[in-house]
Amino acid sequence: xxxxxxxxxKQRVRLLGYPVGHSLSPLxxxxxxxxxxxxxxxxxxxxxxTQLAAHVAALRDAPYLxxxxxxxxxxxxxxxxxxxxxxxxxxxxxxxxxxxxxxLRGENTDIGGFLWPLRAGxxxxxxxRVTLLGAGGAARGVAVALLDAGVSRLTIANRSIERxxxxxxxxxxxRIEVLQLGERWVGGALSRSDLxxxxxAAGWRPEDPPLLAPELLQRLPDHALVYDLTYRRTPLLRxxxxxxxxxxxxxxxxxxxxxxxxxxxxxxxAPRPIMWAAAQAGRDGRA
Numbered sequence: 001x002x003x004x005x006x007x008x009x010k011q012r013v014r015l016l017g018y019p020v021g022h023s024l025s026p027l028x029x030x031x032x033x034x035x036x037x038x039x040x041x042x043x044x045x046x047x048x049x050t051q052l053a054a055h056v057a058a059l060r061d062a063p064y065l066x067x068x069x070x071x072x073x074x075x076x077x078x079x080x081x082x083x084x085x086x087x088x089x090x091x092x093x094x095x096x097x098x099x100x101x102x103x104l105r106g107e108n109t110d111i112g113g114f115l116w117p118l119r120a121g122x123x124x125x126x127x128x129r130v131t132l133l134g135a136g137g138a139a140r141g142v143a144v145a146l147l148d149a150g151v152s153r154l155t156i157a158n159r160s161i162e163r164x165x166x167x168x169x170x171x172x173x174x175r176i177e178v179l180q181l182g183e184r185w186v187g188g189a190l191s192r193s194d195l196x197x198x199x200x201a202a203g204w205r206p207e208d209p210p211l212l213a214p215e216l217l218q219r220l221p222d223h224a225l226v227y228d229l230t231y232r233r234t235p236l237l238r239x240x241x242x243x244x245x246x247x248x249x250x251x252x253x254x255x256x257x258x259x260x261x262x263x264x265x266x267x268x269x270a271p272r273p274i275m276w277a278a279a280q281a282g283r284d285g286r287a
Contacts, residue, residue, distance in 0.1 A: 011040035016047040017070035024282040031278035065265040074137025093137040096261040110141035113257025125149040134199035155189040198228040
């Protein structure tokens with residue numbers, strides 16, 4: 001996709017990722033801009049990793065309010081920015097770029113977005129043991145959110161044990177343990193878990209197998225909650241529901257992280273009910 005023209009004065013926000021065609025963010029933010037009478041557009045900007053530096057540099061053009069970032073750019077974008085918030089720096093991941101004059105600042109709204117449905121459900125974080133599946137950009141934000149919320153134990157399970165160890169080392173917290181997905185010890189961690197979070201891309205396609213085998217899901221306590229950051233009913237969520245477990249998909253997180261980003265870009269309170277309705281209608285229309 002070519003670099004968007006800057007011939008008009010309409011303000012712009014872009015989503016940089018590879019791929020991005022599945023995203024509901026244009027519907028959600030478009031509805032918010034319209035509701036508040038803001039002359040702005042939010043559009044997808046498919047960005048191959050080799051194009052990231054050029055596309056971030058293009059955000060410095062006058063019409064841009066900023067951007068969102070998704071897979072695989074949340075970590076790689078940091079050195080391309082002028083400033084990074086302390087929270088995003090701690091996570092080592094940026095999902096929101098805010099333009100102020102000539103300055104591009106990185107923020108992480110995934111952290112607040114992730115916690116929102118858990119807090120709304122009355123989560124008692126200090127009692128919780130959590131298994132986090134994944135160690136990429138999304139998992140980094142989730143890990144920081146959970147540690148700051150006060151969970152008692154965080155197990156990071158990832159296919160690449162080296163990447164999981166790197167995340168644990170960056171966070172440097174004695175509550176963290178690291179396992180490799182596929183190791184028999186994962187079952188033991190699950191048997192002690194109050195919450196399981198899938199922060200990997202596994203599950204975007206309906207034909208994907210569940211990230212956890214049925215015998216591993218059986219190890220979870222009956223009270224456990226399974227949270228998938230993918231905003232659809234993934235194979236993991238279906239398998240967890242069949243097991244009788246409570247589940248959360250990624251739509252509440254999508255809306256809340258988007259609302260927080262909207263507020264950074266515009267300085268206005270986000271119209272959350274309108275954003276939620278637009279995102280839900282868009283998801284239902286693709287089901």
